Amino acid sequence: MSVFLQKLTIKDWILFNELNIWNNMILIKLGGSIITNKEKPLSARRKTIEKIVKYLKKINEPMIIVHGGGSFGHYWSVKYDMHTKPMIYNMHGVSVVKNSMIELNKIILDIFLKNNLNPYCLPPTDFMVGNKPCIKKIKEIEKMAKADLIPITFGDALWQRNKKTYILSGDKIMTYLAEILKPKLTIFALNEDGLYSDLKSKKLIREMIKEKPTMLENKMDVTGGMARKVEEATKIAKIGIKVFFVNGNKPERIVKAVKNSKFEGTVFRGKRNG
Ligand code: IP8
Secondary structure (H helix, E strand, O other), X not given: OOHHXXXXXXXXXXXXXXXXXXXXXXXXXXXXXXXXXXXXXXXEOHHHHHHHHHHHOOOOOOEEEEEOOHHHHHHHHHHOXXXXXXXXXXXXXXXXXXXXXXXXXXXXXXXXXXXXXXXXXXXXXXXXXXXXXXXXXXXXXXXXXXXXXXXXXXXXXXEEEOOEEEEEOHHHHHHHHHHHHOOOEEEXXXXXXXXXXXXXXXXXXXXXXXXXXEOXXXXXXXXXXXXXXXXXXXXXXXXXXEXXXXXXXXXXXXXXXXXXXXXXXXXXXXXXXX
């Protein structure tokens, strides 16, 4: 046993266990704006996805991937006026949104497969009941990732109950998975370098402490865009897990974030209250 381990008190062991400090799992969100052409309905950025996947291959840790809707799911959600609030929406809309997400998910799965990785399609209905995550099922996803599969889930149109449905954001899925699995770190791959304190000069916020980032409102995004990401990242950091916002167009930065080398982007340091 190393000297470090010998010196741990029982309190340290309990805290480490609670935080699942030994977990080497990585949680990665591929934002809709990086994997699709947001201005062109139903168009995937295949070359960018390929490049990201080539870099993900360099990561030798279990990982779970979540992806957003971009010009697939959001395009149809806007058309059918569907939102995150559970309500009675047009059922044909629910069907069309869901179908477009399956289509985007398939494009991503195929690219992972082509690169000799082991993606595993995981629609959120596999671990959500209504709007609640199912802990038991989510713990199995971790086992799959540790057995060399790469579970790939996504934001989706979900059934709540009594004819009510809602749009579940991939960013929210990130928080559910982080809360239950306590991964080593979480990464949001964006179409930007990170968060900016000033949108004009693109002054990068390297570490989110108390700074207020400036963000554009996107009317084609029904789940809250960058503001939603910041909200979920703040929740994840509060559990004690580090969150990185990185530019997915430069996927070497994803690898650097994982390998803990000099990092370019915005970091939310994992801090617990109290
Ligand atoms: O882009 C939304 O997921 P997000 C998915 O992660 C749909 O917020 C169906 C619009």
